[in-house]
Amino acid sequence: MVNKVCILLFYSFIFTLEGTCQNGLTGKIDSTNIYKPSRFKIVVISESLAWGGSLVLLNDLWYKNFPRSSFHFFDDNGEWLQMDKAGHASSSYLLSFTGYETFKWTGVNDHKAVWFGGGVGFLYESVIEILDGFSSGWGFSIGDEAANTFGTALFMSQQLTWREQRIMLKRSYHQTMFPNYNPGLLGNNLLEQINKDYNGLTFWISGNISSFLAKDTKFPKWLNVDFGYGASGMIGARQNPAITSGGTPIPHSNRYRQFYFSPDIDFSRIKTRSRFLKKIFFVLNIVKFPAPTLALSEKKLRFIPVYF
Numbered sequence: 001m002v003n004k005v006c007i008l009l010f011y012s013f014i015f016t017l018e019g020t021c022q023n024g025l026t027g028k029i030d031s032t033n034i035y036k037p038s039r040f041k042i043v044v045i046s047e048s049l050a051w052g053g054s055l056v057l058l059n060d061l062w063y064k065n066f067p068r069s070s071f072h073f074f075d076d077n078g079e080w081l082q083m084d085k086a087g088h089a090s091s092s093y094l095l096s097f098t099g100y101e102t103f104k105w106t107g108v109n110d111h112k113a114v115w116f117g118g119g120v121g122f123l124y125e126s127v128i129e130i131l132d133g134f135s136s137g138w139g140f141s142i143g144d145e146a147a148n149t150f151g152t153a154l155f156m157s158q159q160l161t162w163r164e165q166r167i168m169l170k171r172s173y174h175q176t177m178f179p180n181y182n183p184g185l186l187g188n189n190l191l192e193q194i195n196k197d198y199n200g201l202t203f204w205i206s207g208n209i210s211s212f213l214a215k216d217t218k219f220p221k222w223l224n225v226d227f228g229y230g231a232s233g234m235i236g237a238r239q240n241p242a243i244t245s246g247g248t249p250i251p252h253s254n255r256y257r258q259f260y261f262s263p264d265i266d267f268s269r270i271k272t273r274s275r276f277l278k279k280i281f282f283v284l285n286i287v288k289f290p291a292p293t294l295a296l297s298e299k300k301l302r303f304i305p306v307y308f
Contacts, residue, residue: 068134076141079238168207173201176197256298
């Protein structure tokens with residue numbers, strides 16, 4: 001199944017750049033915000049159009065090729081070593097965060113922006129799950145919905161409790177050899193592989209240390225510590241095929257999980273007055289910054305000078 005993360009990220013990216021984020025993209029409250037009804041109408045109308053348009057595109061890309069069915073469930077918890085679940089959590093977090101930033105641009109109070117933004121993130125992915133439930137090619141996945149809930153809840157709970165994001169969900173990608181054996185499933189080119197090849201994706205929990213320390217701490221405010229999760233050796237969702245679609249034998253590869261520990265940069269905590277730089281910093285903050293990394297896989301610990 002084609003990974004739907006690409007549409008979710010595109011949706012987030014458009015509305016993040018559309019909004020003029022007044023709070024520096026950390027999730028911190030800006031008390032100078034004044035409610036602007038005209039901006040609120042623009043956001044509601046444009047988001048509704050983008051939401052509907054993306055679902056139409058989604059239907060054209062996937063659902064129209066499979067017969068409709070009665071609503072049903074599908075247990076995919078054993079697929080891709082749960083990398084797809086990490087992707088769902090990451091996407092719902094990002095959608096909730098960008099939805100919040102966009103509504104803050106309209107000047108609504110922080111509490112409403114949290115619920116509006118979280119609602120955007122959670123409902124969008126939930127609608128996709130419901131559509132899956134009516135498609136014979138898939139089904140409603142409780143595991144996916146649980147991951148969606150976690151991503152949204154992580155954003156909302158921090159914003160309601162700390163009024164800022166101290167723990168973020170990020171991602172990174174590097175190319176692997178595995179799409180060569182199953183390009184239809186893992187991607188025919190780099191753009192497709194970024195969204196479909198779970199062997200090259202890494203999902204990160206990125207924590208800002210200084211935000212948990214005293215306000216007068218000398219610890220760098222931009223320095224984060226990240227824990228990453230990845231997997232490798234996957235040519236199929238549950239197991240690897242023995243031959244390619246053309247009949248060529250596929251070399252055996254072990255399917256295994258990988259865990260990472262690495263420093264990171266929180267660009268949202270780098271102060272700037274430039275609106276342009278704020279938007280650039282947000283885009284940079286979606287992905288993990290390349291850095292020295294400790295990797296644990298197959299009971300072996302290794303050091304990678306620069307990992308992305």
